Amino acid sequence: MSQKIFKEIKNNLPSVISKDSELGKYLWEDLIKLHPADISQFLSDLNREEFRELYLTFPQELKIETFKYLSDVMKAHAFEFLPKDDKLAIIEKSPLHEMIDFFEFLSDEELKELFKLLHKKDRTQAVELMRFGPESAGGVMDTDIITLTKDLNVEQSIQILQRLQPKKEILQEIYVTDQQNKLAGHIRLEDLVLKKPLTHLHEFLKENEVVAAADEDQESVAQKMMHYHLTSIPVVGPNNLFLGVIPSDTLIEIIEDEASEDVYRISAMAPIKQTYFETPFMRLLSERSFILIILLLAESLSTTIMDSFELVLSGFFLSAFVPMLVSCGGNTSSQSSAIAIQGLGSGEINYSNVKKFLRRELLIAACLALILATTAFIRVYLTRHDIYTGLIVALTLASIVTLSVTLGSLLPLLLKRFKIDPAFSAGPFLATIMDVVGLLIYCYIAKLVLG
Incomplete structure (x- = not known):
């Protein structure tokens, strides 16, 4: 069904962008009702000018939703023409590790401008993440994750989760650190419901038997997660310093990337990061x-x-x-x-x-x-x-x-x-x-x- 709509939209793109006709308005309404992933796929079939003109007409919320499904090349292109308030909104809603992925497709000037938009803490984190190889655990980990310290009790932990939840992601396994930010272990979300309010986390947390080193290859990390049936894995630096987490959705992306690379290598070709039509x-x-x-x-x-x-x-x-x-x-x-x-x-x-x-x-x-x-x-x-x-x-x-x-x-x-x-x-x-x-x-x- 969506393919028929996209064909109609492409044939009448100027009218859809300007909304100067009944057909254009009708197709526009159909377009914005579709899933952001499908819309992003349609945007990838447009040339750069068509993409720019159509994307600029999207409501800000739709821009944010479709942005995460765009390829890294298209994300970089979008940041060339988006107004400042849209860029800020996208930065606010996007995990930092996903933003890092398209930095390499920005010019030095554009990257400098983007860094000015980041909060000071995010700038520091971005620089830290860019130190790691793009295919290492440190390069793909998510740093926007809620962690708790082991001296907190259940009641305090729930209050922190309620306060931070809109800004940071909560996983089923919540990682616990000490005062020096060293990984102490993890608790399950359900533990906070079942344990008594004044019970301290260090009394029932479980140690992490499997961790990923920051410089470990992503394929090796994916094998660990599949072997031990993990939904997430903590990433640590020297002295067990907690750095971030690789969740299950990132695992799926890693498997897809590695499978794609293997197809190229089996054909005796070097892997290509861009999509086929984006590659020169x-x-x-x-x-x-x-x-x-x-x-x-x-x-x-x-x-x-x-x-x-x-x-x-x-x-x-x-x-x-x-x-x-x-x-x-x-x-x-x-x-x-x-x-x-x-x-x-x-x-x-x-x-x-x-x-x-x-x-x-x-x-x-x-x-x-x-x-x-x-x-x-x-x-x-x-x-x-x-x-x-x-x-x-x-x-x-x-x-x-x-x-x-x-x-x-x-x-x-x-x-x-x-x-x-x-x-x-x-x-x-x-x-x-x-x-x-x-x-x-x-x-x-x-x-x-x-x-």
């Missing part, structure tokens, strides 16, 4: 062409190998089986790397059970090699009626499958060991390696068997 054309072209040129040059080694063994391959028409062999190597290695990457990502595969994983994969490799080599031998023998050709293809396939499974399983583990995203081991790079190595194995086995 030349950047997309350069990213993709650079990788494809490297893969093309790597694949050209296959031609060199085939030229070197032309006599062997042509004598028994062995070149006809090259596509089957190299594709099998690519498919097998892709399967193994996908299993390893998924296991590392979920935490199921770790350095305590890596030997068990590799032993199991090697056993699978041996079984697959036997099954596929036997199948290939029968197929070649039935079509060519030549035992030597069948033997060459079968031995090659067994070798390729064994090597593919081994490389596909081992490479993600090695990349993880050197703190490189294991997703880089999947896709074109591994397939290209197996194409070249598989062809080399084929030629040498053919030469060995045929003398």
